[in-house]
Amino acid sequence: MVIDGHTAVCGLIGNPVAHTRSPLIHNGLAKELSVNLCYEAFPVTEENVGDAVKGAYALGILGLNVTVPHKERVIPYLKDMDGLAKKIGAVNTLVRTTDGYKGYNTDMPGLYRAMLSDGIKADGEKVIILGAGGVARAVAVMLADKAEQIYILNRTLEKAEKIALEVNSYCDRKVATAMELTDYKKLAGSKYLVIQATNVGMHPNCDRTPIEEDAFYEMVKAGYDLIYNPAETLFMKKVKMAGGEAYNGLKMLLYQGIIAFELWTGSKVSETVAGKIYDRLKESI
Ligand code: NAP
DSSP, X not given: OOOOTTOEEEEEEESSOTTOOHHHHHHHHHHHXXXXXXXXXXXXXXGGHXXXXXXXXXXXXXXXXXXXXXXXXXXXXXXXXXXXXXXXXXXXXXXXXXXXXEEEOOHHHHHHHHHHHTTOOOTTOEEEEEOOSXXXXXXXXXXXXXXXXXXXXXXSHXXXXXXXXXXXXXXXXXXXXXXXXXXGGGOOOSOEEEXXXXXXXXXXXXXXXXXXXXXXXXXXXXXXXXXXXXXXXXXXXXXXXXXXXXXXXXXXXXXXXXXXXXXXXXXXXXXXXXXXXXXXXXXHO
């Protein structure tokens, strides 16, 4: 691609950002769709988030992705926020408007699009979420009006309780229940959709999974690990060994990027192009 005076600039702010795959996604999409846009990763420390957002706007930057640890910290510097981002309380995409950036959360629509593309629907399902961090909370918010029941299992019970309370407060029924990790034994049946949203099992600690006992995996119909490095986590191996379907978080990463790119450029990314970028992402892991 030739960078010229018309090239739109987008990027990622976070800390650290050196290992990000987002430039691969966005520069790849720009090339495939012949959009004059380039994407760069910018390491930004905590105390510089406000200056970074204001500076980016002053420089005419079209859009930014925001990653750990700034997804909440960036909010005071926005002019506006999309409804879903407000509900989740975290922003991963900034879109330029006439008087500042508008914040969106494309992580959750990204996960949902990834699940649909893998043929997994949460509608009417009994869902177990492992973890109660930022992403687990967002998953619970997103699935609250879709799932039949959501069980949030976390090492620190209080964090799961806080999420369950919040989710139930805006649902007209008690959809979410907080439990400790070992409490899976209290659940009946064997048809659960499990979203693995802890960071246990992430490279280089690939021999770990938040629940070790094989009995748990007998309950899993489909398992979605939000980790994508390694490509097959121990959680996924155990789900498959017990006869369930298992997926990693690479498609979530892909689709959160695609939705951000669509917001910035107004273009629509076809499944053929998405597939090409996905293959490149897989090769990069
Ligand atoms: P976070 O806020 O730091 O939460 C981490 C969670 O993991 C907490 O529930 C924590 O439990 C649990 N945990 C950590 N160590 C544990 C251990 N040894 N045993 C049991 N539980 C443990 O992290 P996050 O931002 O929500 O991210 C969660 C995961 O999502 C990460 O793996 C991240 O890579 C992944 N992710 C994927 C994508 C994607 O596009 N695929 C995007 C964003 C995030 P406690 O509450 O007890 O500490």
